[in-house]
Amino acid sequence: MKRRPFIRRLAAGAVLSLLACSAVFADVLDDIKEAGVLTVAVPQDFPPFGSVGTDLKPIGYDIDMAKLIADDLGVLVELVPVTSTNRIPFLTTGKADLVISSLGKNPDREKVIDFTDAYAPFFNGVFGPDDVAAADAAALSGKTLGVTRGSIEDLELSKIAPEDLTIKRFEDNNGTISAYLSGQVELIATGNVVAAAVNEQTDQRNLSVKFLIKNSPCYVGVAKGEDALKAKVNEIIAAAKADGRLEKIAGTWLQQPLPDDL
Amino acid sequence: MAYEFEFAPVLEYTDLLLKGAFFTIALTAVGAVFGIGLGIIGAVCRAWRLQPFAALFAVYVELIRNTPFLVQLFFIFFGLPSLGIHIGEWEAAVLAMVINLGAYSTEIIRAGIASVPKGQLEAAASLAMNRYESFRYVVLRPALQTVWPALTSQVIIVMLGSAVCSQIATEELTFAANFIQSRNFRAFETYFITTAIYFAIAIMIRQLMLAIGKRYISGRLS
Numbered sequence: 001m002k003r004r005p006f007i008r009r010l011a012a013g014a015v016l017s018l019l020a021c022s023a024v025f026a027d028v029l030d031d032i033k034e035a036g037v038l039t040v041a042v043p044q045d046f047p048p049f050g051s052v053g054t055d056l057k058p059i060g061y062d063i064d065m066a067k068l069i070a071d072d073l074g075v076l077v078e079l080v081p082v083t084s085t086n087r088i089p090f091l092t093t094g095k096a097d098l099v100i101s102s103l104g105k106n107p108d109r110e111k112v113i114d115f116t117d118a119y120a121p122f123f124n125g126v127f128g129p130d131d132v133a134a135a136d137a138a139a140l141s142g143k144t145l146g147v148t149r150g151s152i153e154d155l156e157l158s159k160i161a162p163e164d165l166t167i168k169r170f171e172d173n174n175g176t177i178s179a180y181l182s183g184q185v186e187l188i189a190t191g192n193v194v195a196a197a198v199n200e201q202t203d204q205r206n207l208s209v210k211f212l213i214k215n216s217p218c219y220v221g222v223a224k225g226e227d228a229l230k231a232k233v234n235e236i237i238a239a240a241k242a243d244g245r246l247e248k249i250a251g252t253w254l255q256q257p258l259p260d261d262l
Numbered sequence: 263m264a265y266e267f268e269f270a271p272v273l274e275y276t277d278l279l280l281k282g283a284f285f286t287i288a289l290t291a292v293g294a295v296f297g298i299g300l301g302i303i304g305a306v307c308r309a310w311r312l313q314p315f316a317a318l319f320a321v322y323v324e325l326i327r328n329t330p331f332l333v334q335l336f337f338i339f340f341g342l343p344s345l346g347i348h349i350g351e352w353e354a355a356v357l358a359m360v361i362n363l364g365a366y367s368t369e370i371i372r373a374g375i376a377s378v379p380k381g382q383l384e385a386a387a388s389l390a391m392n393r394y395e396s397f398r399y400v401v402l403r404p405a406l407q408t409v410w411p412a413l414t415s416q417v418i419i420v421m422l423g424s425a426v427c428s429q430i431a432t433e434e435l436t437f438a439a440n441f442i443q444s445r446n447f448r449a450f451e452t453y454f455i456t457t458a459i460y461f462a463i464a465i466m467i468r469q470l471m472l473a474i475g476k477r478y479i480s481g482r483l484s
Contacts, residue, residue: 179340
């Protein structure tokens with residue numbers, strides 16, 4: 001009498017795991033529509049892309065993007081918080097349908113998962129006030145620029161900077177930003193996310209982008225071989241770019257318009 | 263496993279290190295001259311209770327000696343521009359060093375002045391020396407003579423403390439070291455050499471102060 005529930009559970013388990021297996025082989029897009037739920041892996045520790053709001057719900061660029069895609073698919077969204085190390089495993093093991101987690105594209109990742117079109121800008125660039133013109137590295141001639149010593153932007157900019165650009169290198173991001181805000185440097189080189197955070201927190205001195213140093217936009221990750229889902233998400237991203245919804249998300253979280261090349 | 267030293271990647275930046283060392287020495291020299299000058303003025307005001315300067319110096323000394331040098335530096339470099347006073351990283355570094363050394367040397371020299379026996383002043387008065395003469399020969403000289411070793415070590419402390427000026431992008435020795443280290447990732451070798459340079463500068467300052475002391479402070483009047 002004691003064994004029966006166990007056997008029943010075992011049988012149920014077998015059926016469930018079979019179902020799970022078949023789910024992996026079936027088309028994920030169909031499954032999403034059938035279930036009415038899109039499961040998305042999002043960051044929760046990387047503002048402004050994903051963080052936890054005051055009501056303990058996730059907020060950010062990536063969360064808005066997940067909601068946008070779910071809306072266009074006509075399904076509900078289920079957010080799964082991930083970290084930067086486990087976001088790809090969540091996709092490859094089928095725990096999430098999509099990864100929208102400020103994910104950059106590189107050859108190693110492309111071996112494991114597929115990427116849609118870019119949905120968010122992520123770059124290092126030169127930033128400064130609106131009234132200072134500097135369209136490229138050569139235009140920096142004679143100016144004073146602050147940068148965090150040893151950062152990607154320091155290394156890249158040092159290669160292309162003109163001779164008479166005064167580069168002041170600070171110990172950390174805070175030093176670089178303080179130097180800019182207090183007017184000790186005319187321009188700074190930093191990440192667009194950092195610039196957005198500064199613009200959000202202070203209106204002492206605005207940071208607007210002058211030119212890009214290194215571009216590494218964010219893509220939505222889909223499981224290998226899910227071409228139908230990938231095509232659908234690309235379609236949604238294109239539509240959101242066209243009708244200004246993506247622009248609005250960028251305005252909210254990055255305080256900056258989308259770059260033209262995205 | 264033994265660490266394999268490789269100095270070649272650091273020696274590529276010899277120019278930068280020498281430039282950094284030069285600026286550290288320059289910062290210290292300017293800081294020491296004006297800092298000790300400020301210290302003498304402060305010490306006299308405090309020792310002779312010249313109000314209201316004595317009170318002002320008392321506040322200044324307490325304020326500077328009870329706050330970190332790095333914070334003073336940030337206050338000058340990042341804080342003053344907000345009040346509309348714009349100064350570059352060199353001026354900020356020099357100013358911070360003068361202000362810092364000024365406060366410490368005020369107290370050191372005041373101690374020296376306090377150590378001059380009252381009878382010596384009375385003796386000077388009985389020899390019909392005027393106020394200036396008795397101050398110069400009977401008070402200041404022996405006072406400096408007494409505290410010269412303490413002043414020397416304070417100058418060296420300030421020189422070593424100038425390392426934090428790298429935080430506001432002043433391109434002195436530590437800045438050069440951090441810069442090199444962030445490019446070639448040879449931290450051990452870079453700081454090894456930097457340490458040696460700091461040591462050499464410190465010894466140099468000590469010898470120089472010793473010579474100055476012998477020649478101008480404790481030497482015979484010509």
